[in-house]
Amino acid sequence: MSVALDPGPETTAPLAPVSPHRLVDLVFRVREFGIIAVLLLLVVVTASIQPRFLSLQELQFILLDTTVFALLAIGETMVVLTRNVDLSVGSVLGLAAYVSANQFGTHPGTSIGVVFLVGAGIGLACGITNGLLTTIGRVPSLVVTLATLYIIRGIDTWLVGGGEVVANSLPNAFLHIPRATIAGIPVLAIVVALGVAAAAYYLHSFRSGRELYAIGSNPDAAQLAGIPIGRRVFTVFVVSGTLAGIAGVLWAARYGTIDSTAGTGYELTVITAVVVGGVAIFGGSGSVVGAALGALLLNTINSALYVLGISAFWDQAIAGLLLITAITIDQMIKVQLTAALRRRSRLGA
Amino acid sequence: MASESIGGNEAGAADAESPAQLPVLSLQHATKAFGAIHALEDVSIDLYPGEVHALVGENGAGKSTMVKIFAGVYPPDSGRLLIDGAEVALSGPADARDAGIAVIYQEPTLFPDLTVVENIFIGRQPLRSGRRIDADAMHAQAESIFERLGVRLDLDRIALGLSIAEQQLVEIAKALSLDARVVVMDEPTAALSAFEVDRLFQVAAALRESGVAVLFISHRLEEVFVLCQRVTVLRDGRLVLTRELTVLQPDDLVRAMVGRDLPERVTAEHTVGQTVLAVDRLSREGVFLDVSFQVRAGEIVALAGLVGSGRSEVARAIFGIDPYDAGSVTVAGERLRRASPTAAMAAGVGLVPEDRRQQGLVMGSSIVRNIALASLKRLSRLGFIRGSMERRFAADWAVKLQIRFGHLSNPISSLSGGNQQKVVLAKWLGRHPTLLIVDEPTRGIDVATKAEVHRLLDELAGEGVAILMISSELPEVLRVADRILVMREGRLVKEFVHTEASEETVVAAATGQVKAAAA
Numbered sequence: 001m002s003v004a005l006d007p008g009p010e011t012t013a014p015l016a017p018v019s020p021h022r023l024v025d026l027v028f029r030v031r032e033f034g035i036i037a038v039l040l041l042l043v044v045v046t047a048s049i050q051p052r053f054l055s056l057q058e059l060q061f062i063l064l065d066t067t068v069f070a071l072l073a074i075g076e077t078m079v080v081l082t083r084n085v086d087l088s089v090g091s092v093l094g095l096a097a098y099v100s101a102n103q104f105g106t107h108p109g110t111s112i113g114v115v116f117l118v119g120a121g122i123g124l125a126c127g128i129t130n131g132l133l134t135t136i137g138r139v140p141s142l143v144v145t146l147a148t149l150y151i152i153r154g155i156d157t158w159l160v161g162g163g164e165v166v167a168n169s170l171p172n173a174f175l176h177i178p179r180a181t182i183a184g185i186p187v188l189a190i191v192v193a194l195g196v197a198a199a200a201y202y203l204h205s206f207r208s209g210r211e212l213y214a215i216g217s218n219p220d221a222a223q224l225a226g227i228p229i230g231r232r233v234f235t236v237f238v239v240s241g242t243l244a245g246i247a248g249v250l251w252a253a254r255y256g257t258i259d260s261t262a263g264t265g266y267e268l269t270v271i272t273a274v275v276v277g278g279v280a281i282f283g284g285s286g287s288v289v290g291a292a293l294g295a296l297l298l299n300t301i302n303s304a305l306y307v308l309g310i311s312a313f314w315d316q317a318i319a320g321l322l323l324i325t326a327i328t329i330d331q332m333i334k335v336q337l338t339a340a341l342r343r344r345s346r347l348g349a
Numbered sequence: 350m351a352s353e354s355i356g357g358n359e360a361g362a363a364d365a366e367s368p369a370q371l372p373v374l375s376l377q378h379a380t381k382a383f384g385a386i387h388a389l390e391d392v393s394i395d396l397y398p399g400e401v402h403a404l405v406g407e408n409g410a411g412k413s414t415m416v417k418i419f420a421g422v423y424p425p426d427s428g429r430l431l432i433d434g435a436e437v438a439l440s441g442p443a444d445a446r447d448a449g450i451a452v453i454y455q456e457p458t459l460f461p462d463l464t465v466v467e468n469i470f471i472g473r474q475p476l477r478s479g480r481r482i483d484a485d486a487m488h489a490q491a492e493s494i495f496e497r498l499g500v501r502l503d504l505d506r507i508a509l510g511l512s513i514a515e516q517q518l519v520e521i522a523k524a525l526s527l528d529a530r531v532v533v534m535d536e537p538t539a540a541l542s543a544f545e546v547d548r549l550f551q552v553a554a555a556l557r558e559s560g561v562a563v564l565f566i567s568h569r570l571e572e573v574f575v576l577c578q579r580v581t582v583l584r585d586g587r588l589v590l591t592r593e594l595t596v597l598q599p600d601d602l603v604r605a606m607v608g609r610d611l612p613e614r615v616t617a618e619h620t621v622g623q624t625v626l627a628v629d630r631l632s633r634e635g636v637f638l639d640v641s642f643q644v645r646a647g648e649i650v651a652l653a654g655l656v657g658s659g660r661s662e663v664a665r666a667i668f669g670i671d672p673y674d675a676g677s678v679t680v681a682g683e684r685l686r687r688a689s690p691t692a693a694m695a696a697g698v699g700l701v702p703e704d705r706r707q708q709g710l711v712m713g714s715s716i717v718r719n720i721a722l723a724s725l726k727r728l729s730r731l732g733f734i735r736g737s738m739e740r741r742f743a744a745d746w747a748v749k750l751q752i753r754f755g756h757l758s759n760p761i762s763s764l765s766g767g768n769q770q771k772v773v774l775a776k777w778l779g780r781h782p783t784l785l786i787v788d789e790p791t792r793g794i795d796v797a798t799k800a801e802v803h804r805l806l807d808e809l810a811g812e813g814v815a816i817l818m819i820s821s822e823l824p825e826v827l828r829v830a831d832r833i834l835v836m837r838e839g840r841l842v843k844e845f846v847h848t849e850a851s852e853e854t855v856v857a858a859a860t861g862q863v864k865a866a867a868a
Binding site: 205206207210211213214216217218220221222224225226227280284285337338339340341 | 442443446458459460461462463467471472474476480481482506507509510511
């Protein structure tokens with residue numbers, strides 16, 4: 001790091017190929033490093049007070065809790081990158097969790113694969129609705145997804161009625177999905193990590209992935225550059241919805257008991273994770289890896305507080321604090337970065 | 350086709366000798382009107398590969414309209430656009446781009462979060478297997494483009510923080526990556542430093558040598574003579590001349606750009622009183638520098654200059670809308686607090702802003718409300734506005750200024766532009782200002798109302814109000830002002846008493862043709 005911070009001889013030579021990108025890289029790596037550092041600190045401090053925190057079971061719980069949020073964070077990151085937001089993911093998760101898990105009760109013998117398809121299908125339908133209203137209806141996504149948040153939750157409540165799906169109506173194979181491990185690591189966590197890696201690769205290496213950044217960075221310029229903004233934005237909402245549907249099935253398998261409140265408020269947690277993870281709330285920059293790390297951090301805090309016997313109230317307060325800290329740091333970095341880049345420009349001129 | 354005669358050639362001399370090739374881009378007899386205003390009338394221009402062609406004219410001469418036709422922003426109402434001799438219809442910016450026309454605007458819009466390379470290739474990145482972006486090929490292409498341009502730019506930095514000059518270079522690189530054969534530069538040098546201008550000239554020369562046709566628009570005539578081979582002059586939407594620059598002098602261009610009959614002066618000689626406004630060494634970094642002048646009671650002083658020369662910014666700083674870094678503003682002997690419109694208003698300053706719809710009027714509100722807006726304190730008792738007083742006040746001013754209205758309670762949007770402007774004036778006159786700043790008082794107003802506004806300003810000056818007027822319309826400036834201050838690139842460069850000012854001298858000072866100004 002000290003090497004990168006060294007301004008080097010370039011700063012004095014006019015028109016030299018200065019490399020602020022190193023600075024930029026550093027800043028983004030620092031963001032991910034920063035989260036990892038905070039995570040490690042949290043784990044060390046918590047474990048020194050309550051060694052139980054480092055038990056295999058506790059760590060597995062943290063990873064499993066994170067999988068659901070990390071999955072949602074992939075979709076949410078793609079939406080936020082385009083200067084949009086998807087507030088409906090919590091409701092979509094709840095509806096998909098109930099309807100998919102309920103298949104085992106209403107259609108005994110349904111295969112787990114079909115149940116996953118049902119969950120994904122519900123998410124897909126919700127995503128298409130959000131996408132169409134945003135792109136063709138030209139309604140701001142904040143309003144569209146706030147409305148679908150309520151509507152989908154309403155449908156969920158109506159379907160559930162007074163009842164709920166309970167664990168003993170679910171097949172054991174289904175409930176065992178989250179419990180499968182390889183070398184102590186939950187298989188689900190590995191699968192979701194691979195999903196995060198695939199999404200990161202897509203966003204980095206494909207035209208359409210880069211175009212998501214372009215749309216969020218400067219919508220007018222994106223239009224002039226001939227980027228199919230409508231199609232891209234529609235697609236990210238479909239992806240976000242579908243992932244929320246799949247996350248719903250996983251949620252059902254993880255908790256076993258599903259009533260009409262499943263996933264309530266998750267949208268805010270996911271957006272917090274995305275922003276804490278370094279995705280700019282007005283689009284244009286950030287990564288899914290950062291967002292997934294943000295989700296991991298939030299869940300680790302949650303578990304640490306639980307292990308330490310601190311009230312869950314603090315969980316939300318800390319999440320809020322973290323959010324403000326992250327945004328403040330972002331803003332400070334941005335101001336510094338802009339100034340640094342300007343300086344270099346001036347020297348180049 | 351290329352040697353077709355060009356209308357409006359005042360000297361009647363032979364048109365520019367057309368280079369032997371076919372013009373790569375040719376606009377023929379193009380007309381474009383916005384409502385009743387003819388932005389372009391029967392204008393033709395040919396651009397040849399390997400030449401830099403200058404397009405000059407005063408503000409509002411039609412240059413921007415021509416650029417927008419080339420950019421595919423809008424089609425001409427009549428006339429033809431030919432590329433390589435074949436007629437084309439551009440239905441949007443993407444069409445123009447595909448046809449090989451690239452437009453570099455004064456302030457390009459890039460993606461601030463993406464790198465320079467990505468900004469050049471977004472949506473068109475070279476691909477490798479599996480439709481993945483080939484980052485290496487993309488880099489190599491970008492490098493070879495910048496090599497061709499002869500400039501170095503860090504390709505991997507994000508565009509955030511690039512200077513305007515560098516942003517233009519990125520746009521030019523994008524144009525080359527698209528194999529653009531026509532590059533239109535719309536006042537690219539306006540925001541550049543001398544060093545950056547030099548670099549841009551090298552780039553433009555490199556483009557020319559590689560066979561690109563460059564259309565170069567600039568207010569700085571010296572640049573035109575340095576860089577360009579041929580020039581086209583527009584005036585009031587019409588083509589004045591197209592000619593080789595080697596046979597022209599700067600004075601010829603200034604004459605061609607202005608070329609109108611001198612307007613008749615309508616104002617009487619004003620009796621000038623004490624100094625009302627004293628601006629001393631006012632500076633704002635990057636906007637205006639070391640501006641000092643006075644306006645006395647009963648005097649109309651015009652701030653002339655090209656758009657972007659800093660005129661409006663000075664006015665905004667005087668009124669306290671924008672802050673300034675150094676200097677002082679004194680009104681009637683009292684130094685005004687910096688950046689405080691409230692202080693300016695309390696000192697008796699009124700501002701009629703440039704954009705009356707956005708800044709001067711409450712569009713949804715009635716005529717009465719708008720006239721009374723700046724005088725509400727006088728029109729209220731115990732904090733409540735007295736409706737009857739408000740109406741009487743408004744009616745009074747409406748009659749005085751001869752505002753043509755249906756009913757005073759009608760919305761302000763029911764009035765014509767000229768009458769809306771009178772409402773803005775009435776709003777400030779109701780406060781009996783000692784200093785009135787009017788920014789483009791007659792923009793978009795019909796001729797008859799324009800004359801009334803001029804007469805009104807004249808009367809106000811006669812009553813002892815000090816008036817600072819900003820106007821891009823030279824005839825207006827010459828007709829109304831007692832003194833003319835010319836700004837160029839943020840500095841006050843010349844002062845004229847109206848008797849010694851002419852369109853030629855003012856334009857020469859505003860465009861930096863000092864030699865002509867001395868003549």
